[in-house]
Amino acid sequence: xxxxxxxxxxxxxxxxxxxxxxxxxxxxxxxxxxxxxxxxxxxxxxxxxxxxxxxxxxxxxxxxxxxxxxxxxxxxxxxxxxxxxxxxxxxxxxxxxxxxxxxxxxxxx
Amino acid sequence: xxxxxxxxxxxxxxxxxxxxxxxxxxxxxxxxxxxxxxxxxxxxxxxxxxxxxxxxxxxxxxxxxxxxxxxxxxxxxxxxxxxxxxxxxxxxxxxxxxxxxxxxxxxxxxxxxxxxxxxxxxxxxxxxxxxxxxxxxxxxxxxxxxxxxxxxxxxxxxxxxxxxxxxxxxxxxxxxxxxxxxxxxxxxxxxxxxxxxxxxxxxxxxxxxxxxxxxxxxxxxxxxxxxxxxxxxxxxxxxxxxxxxxxxxxxxxxxxxxxxxxxxxxxxxxxxxxxxxxxxxxxxxxxxxxxxxxxxxxxxxxxxxxxxxxxxxxxxxxxxxxxxxxxxxxxxxxxxxxxxxxxxxxxxxxxxxxxxxxxxxxxxxxxxxxxxxxxxxxxxxxxxxxxxxxxxxxxxxxxxxxxxxxxxxxxxxxxxxxxxxxxxxxxxxxxxxxxxxxxxxxxxxxxxxxxxxxxxxxxxxxxxxxxxxxxxxxxxxxxxxxxxxxxxxxxxxxxxxxxxxxxxxxxxxxxxxxxxxxxxxxxxxxxxxxxxxxxxxxxxxxxxxxxxxxxxxxxxxxxxxxxxxxxxxxxxxxxxxxxxxxxxxxxxxxxxxxxxxxxxxxxxxxx
Numbered sequence: 001x002x003x004x005x006x007x008x009x010x011x012x013x014x015x016x017x018x019x020x021x022x023x024x025x026x027x028x029x030x031x032x033x034x035x036x037x038x039x040x041x042x043x044x045x046x047x048x049x050x051x052x053x054x055x056x057x058x059x060x061x062x063x064x065x066x067x068x069x070x071x072x073x074x075x076x077x078x079x080x081x082x083x084x085x086x087x088x089x090x091x092x093x094x095x096x097x098x099x100x101x102x103x104x105x106x107x108x109x
Numbered sequence: 110x111x112x113x114x115x116x117x118x119x120x121x122x123x124x125x126x127x128x129x130x131x132x133x134x135x136x137x138x139x140x141x142x143x144x145x146x147x148x149x150x151x152x153x154x155x156x157x158x159x160x161x162x163x164x165x166x167x168x169x170x171x172x173x174x175x176x177x178x179x180x181x182x183x184x185x186x187x188x189x190x191x192x193x194x195x196x197x198x199x200x201x202x203x204x205x206x207x208x209x210x211x212x213x214x215x216x217x218x219x220x221x222x223x224x225x226x227x228x229x230x231x232x233x234x235x236x237x238x239x240x241x242x243x244x245x246x247x248x249x250x251x252x253x254x255x256x257x258x259x260x261x262x263x264x265x266x267x268x269x270x271x272x273x274x275x276x277x278x279x280x281x282x283x284x285x286x287x288x289x290x291x292x293x294x295x296x297x298x299x300x301x302x303x304x305x306x307x308x309x310x311x312x313x314x315x316x317x318x319x320x321x322x323x324x325x326x327x328x329x330x331x332x333x334x335x336x337x338x339x340x341x342x343x344x345x346x347x348x349x350x351x352x353x354x355x356x357x358x359x360x361x362x363x364x365x366x367x368x369x370x371x372x373x374x375x376x377x378x379x380x381x382x383x384x385x386x387x388x389x390x391x392x393x394x395x396x397x398x399x400x401x402x403x404x405x406x407x408x409x410x411x412x413x414x415x416x417x418x419x420x421x422x423x424x425x426x427x428x429x430x431x432x433x434x435x436x437x438x439x440x441x442x443x444x445x446x447x448x449x450x451x452x453x454x455x456x457x458x459x460x461x462x463x464x465x466x467x468x469x470x471x472x473x474x475x476x477x478x479x480x481x482x483x484x485x486x487x488x489x490x491x492x493x494x495x496x497x498x499x500x501x502x503x504x505x506x507x508x509x510x511x512x513x514x515x516x517x518x519x520x521x522x523x524x525x526x527x528x529x530x531x532x533x534x535x536x537x538x539x540x541x542x543x544x545x546x547x548x549x550x551x552x553x554x555x556x557x558x559x560x561x562x563x564x565x566x567x568x569x570x571x572x573x574x575x576x577x578x579x580x581x582x583x584x585x586x587x588x589x590x591x592x593x594x595x596x597x598x599x600x601x602x603x604x605x606x607x608x609x610x611x612x613x614x615x616x617x618x619x620x621x622x623x624x625x626x627x628x629x630x631x632x633x634x635x636x637x638x639x640x641x642x643x644x645x646x647x648x649x650x651x652x653x654x655x656x657x658x659x660x661x662x663x664x665x666x667x668x669x670x671x672x673x674x675x676x677x678x679x680x681x682x683x684x685x686x687x688x689x690x691x692x693x694x695x696x697x698x699x700x701x702x703x704x705x706x707x708x709x710x711x712x713x714x715x716x
Contacts, residue, residue, distance in 0.1 A: 038656055040656075046695050093697070
């Protein structure tokens, strides 16, 4: 499964410029079918604060923003190395959850 | 002519005046005045008398016409001078009276008589007598117009010949009532239009003269048929039809071929029947009837019941099936007041007042309803039940079983053994220890076949697939969920409310806590999935987060509390990684606002 990046919440200043982006990335891996179906999720979320500059080149008004555009802001702000770190962490979470298959009850009961 | 008119003289004698005195004294003057007054008085009287005339005073013929004020006279338009004459005066006598008719001369013409003026009284009696005697008219003149008059005109009896009557002149009103006899009418001259509608009564039709052709098709109603036998002649091959309405047959009516009728008052029709009792109605082929008051129709039926109807093919109405109705094929009725239709169904002796339809169904209890295929309802002491569908069985009193059977290692019918149970679906079961319970869906169950002593599942409910409610007031729903405890609730997939009072399991593979094969506590609520249920601690609320039956985990639970123990256990937090910062927690999957720990310090991720 490819990791999905998405936006959870935006906040704006008094000039309707975006100054807060709550983003998240996630993935899910499914195993089994029917009654044996299982789902294992990996998840990461955080926020980034910005200082809007309406005079900057390419400034986009709030109502004209797209999700893809904001995700691009986030990834640009994080840098490619941090993006890779996050996606690796999500994959690790899924792998660890899949390993939690052992019975936790007492064997003599 | 005379010159004077007075015939008698009127003389004036003046009184003698006294002689004049020598000397007038007053006395003499007075005497002279008195004499003068007398003198003039006499003159006045003489003149007055002279001017007065008596008849005798006037001389006859002394006054000429010219001295008269009126010298002519006029009578009836004729004027004459006084003393004149007219021997033939043309008087107008229109106002004259007293002129005697005998004085008339000449002839009174018809024109002198006013119209309508001569009455019969002015005619001679002989004329009136002649008119009255009708002898006045002595000539035979032909009368060409109307003869009118206000009084009777008598014509001699038998005198008016036919030629004197105009063609088409004699109307119905001129013919006396009840006088025209058949001899006055030409043979075959009375047409249908001359007859009044509805006027021909039965007595006007000769006996045995109304032919079939004179009766309109479909015109004879049942009310016009005499309450008598309706018979067909022997060897009469012509079919006849009895239409809509009632036909009363007071004795035996036998129609068809080779029927055997031993009872009176029966009606038998068809071929090779046998009616054993009176008052039976049998039709069809090869039927057998015994007893009395039966109504049998169809082929090969056997009816021994009383006052029943057995129709169809090879049905059997036994002696106990009084007042039952049996139709269809191969059915058997042994109980009274039943309705049995379809094929190879049966109602046993204990199934009175039941209704059975479909194929191969059985009603064994009173007042049952069975419809479908191989369904079964009631028993000798289990009444009022309903079974419908495919192989459904309602065996408890007032129970209901519907739907169908299925195969699950064996045939599993939808079956209700308990009283007042209700089950509909596929292969569901309500056992005897679960009265008033409901099982819906597929292979669900209420109660159990061999419960421990005293264990019941009354008022329980199982819905879904293979879910089972084991105890009173319990509910099991979803997929293979089980409610083991009294008043317990299990819903979801493989959820189990363990055998404690009021335990609730909601989710996937969750089980309220159990220890040593029995519920750890009562009032336990478990949600989520695959919780670690095999514990020794009380968990009144627990959240399972396991990933399978062999990977069970309880993230947190709320147990019994005390002053020394809150009873709240956050197992998942304890078992989670320790993060020193929010950033590290984020990469570990802790969301914003999520709880994590740094060693034994609980934190909330804020950044």
